[in-house]
Amino acid sequence: MKKIPVWMDCDTGTDDAIAILLAHALEELDLLAISTVCGNTSQENAFRNTHGVVGLTGVDYPVFRGAEKPLLQKLEFATAFHGENGLGNVELPIPEQTVFRAEKAWDALYACAAAHPHELRLVATAPLTNVATAFVKYPELPHLLHSLCLMGGSAGPGNITPAAEFNIYIDPQAAEIVFHSGVKLVMFGLDVTLQEKLVEDDLDELGASGSKAGEFAGACLRCALEGMKRYGINGVSMHDSCPVMYLAHPELFDGEEAGVVVETRGSITNGKTVTDLYSDKQFPFKNALVMLKVDAEAFIRILKKRIVSIE
Ligand code: RIB
Ligand code: CA
Numbered sequence: 334m335k336k337i338p339v340w341m342d343c344d345t346g347t348d349d350a351i352a353i354l355l356a357h358a359l360e361e362l363d364l365l366a367i368s369t370v371c372g373n374t375s376q377e378n379a380f381r382n383t384h385g386v387v388g389l390t391g392v393d394y395p396v397f398r399g400a401e402k403p404l405l406q407k408l409e410f411a412t413a414f415h416g417e418n419g420l421g422n423v424e425l426p427i428p429e430q431t432v433f434r435a436e437k438a439w440d441a442l443y444a445c446a447a448a449h450p451h452e453l454r455l456v457a458t459a460p461l462t463n464v465a466t467a468f469v470k471y472p473e474l475p476h477l478l479h480s481l482c483l484m485g486g487s488a489g490p491g492n493i494t495p496a497a498e499f500n501i502y503i504d505p506q507a508a509e510i511v512f513h514s515g516v517k518l519v520m521f522g523l524d525v526t527l528q529e530k531l532v533e534d535d536l537d538e539l540g541a542s543g544s545k546a547g548e549f550a551g552a553c554l555r556c557a558l559e560g561m562k563r564y565g566i567n568g569v570s571m572h573d574s575c576p577v578m579y580l581a582h583p584e585l586f587d588g589e590e591a592g593v594v595v596e597t598r599g600s601i602t603n604g605k606t607v608t609d610l611y612s613d614k615q616f617p618f619k620n621a622l623v624m625l626k627v628d629a630e631a632f633i634r635i636l637k638k639r640i641v642s643i644e
Contacts (some may be wrong), residue, residue: 335578336363338449344459345370345382346415349552352458353571354546357390358639360583366395367610368438372460372503373411374419385425389546395477399438399463403504414557421556439467446477454580457483458573460500465507468514475516482576486606498523502604509595518621521575528566530627546643574636585631588624592616
């Protein structure tokens with residue numbers, strides 16, 4: 334079976350960390366590299382955290398550093414869910430043999446896409462600053478990629494504001510560039526990611542699994558779980574694992590083609606992904622496959638099984 338080449342762009346954060354471990358553990362995927370961007374936490378933390386998560390896999394996945402701040406907007410961290418260090422205040426050691434690469438994320442991503450013409454799947458689980466920068470610097474990149482599977486946006490309510498989802502809200506200008514780039518785009522918004530979650534018993538199970546990756550997952554997600562409990566929700570959605578799981582198990586998901594536009598000037602709705610899914614008035618284009626359903630039981634079962642399979 335030919336493995337699917339994948340590049341991940343993350344603001345490692347706790348659910349980003351789980352998504353990286355999942356990409357490593359899904360045998361259908363060939364994780365080629367990871368780039369880091371500010372969002373959940375600083376670029377400094379995201380870059381260090383990603384090296385720590387890569388250390389858990391035992392594979393020296395290349396990690397490339399990207400943007401230190403959004404294109405225009407002020408950066409707001411999601412410390413309440415990801416802790417001061419971005420990993421739920423769990424500190425992971427960085428393997429001694431780690432090679433810290435100096436090439437910028439967007440340059441390395443372009444080189445990788447050029448080496449895998451029309452095959453490379455880009456998975457974005459963070460604000461789209463790096464992706465937009467790459468698309469502006471290399472205008473042919475959107476069509477050189479096979480597709481972009483992004484965790485971001487929402488056809489319905491937001492999370493960081495009533496209108497906007499965090500990844501889009503932090504850099505709406507970057508999102509606007511990406512949504513209008515012509516890339517084949519699959520959008521995993523809150524509409525689908527909130528359908529699945531790890532509950533406290535799952536974290537206990539992961540923690541007791543005897544696998545280092547499972548123990549890390551069980552520990553780093555506690556911070557986010559406590560955050561969700563303050564909203565009366567006993568569980569943590571693995572938002573960023575949705576695009577990764579889709580690449581290996583598309584049968585778990587269902588969605589619709591839609592026109593999607595990013596609000597970049599609203600005072601109340603800034604960062605909102607406006608879709609024509611539910612309106613008579615249709616946009617004159619369909620620029621995204623918007624995922625709306627997931628088989629949550631199968632998603633969580635496969636996720637837990639893959640994480641604890643990491644030796
Ligand atoms: O809104 C959820 C998204 O914001 C996830 O990618 C999470 O990691 C945060 O970045
Ligand atoms: Ca993220």
